[in-house]
Amino acid sequence: MPPHNVSDDLKRQAVHLFLGGLPRAEVATLMGVKIRSLFNWAKLVRDTGDVVTKATVPRGRPRVLTTAILHHLADLLKAYPTLYIDEILQWLAIYHDTPISLTQLCRNLHDANLTYKVVQRAPLERDAEDQLVWKKMIMSKYRASQL
Known part of the structure; x- marks a missing residue:
């Protein structure tokens, strides 16, 4: 499958189906995503409670002139x-x-x-x-x- 962006609601639905007991290959086929992506999203849900990562903290020194x-x-x-x-x-x-x-x-x-x-x-x-x-x-x- 070519790389593409998957919407957050589709990720949530896929994880819901995956964690609900549907076989991973079937969920991946239905949603048109890779099995590895399902595992990554499920891990994110376990770790953070959502399928998207939170915004990162800005790096580097704060600017003197705003x-x-x-x-x-x-x-x-x-x-x-x-x-x-x-x-x-x-x-x-x-x-x-x-x-x-x-x-x-x-x-x-x-x-x-x-x-x-x-x-x-x-x-x-x-x-x-x-x-x-x-x-x-x-x-x-x-x-x-x-x-």
Whole structure:
């Protein structure tokens, strides 16, 4: 049988039939699953009380900057793209009570794609007047076939 996802209700029904005394080969044929899967689901029911595993606990170190803080920081950088890193560090310490090292901040900014290049480009792309000047300059220097 090809691998496929089996719904939780089908797993519960199969385990109910299996533990109810129906032969394992018959249950597997009726439900269209492997016999080994029946054993695994029955073991899960014995161990946890259900056929599905519980969500695992997140691994690793907890993040210093939460998603909400990163969104707030992204909004701040879009509004004020010329902020210095030390000003961002002070802002985080004062407004979010999150003292963070320079290295951690740089890593978080990079992971959130808030690099200097991206942040500096955003206000330039928003200014319609500058876009028109740039388009005129490009069109005066190049033909359409060159672009």
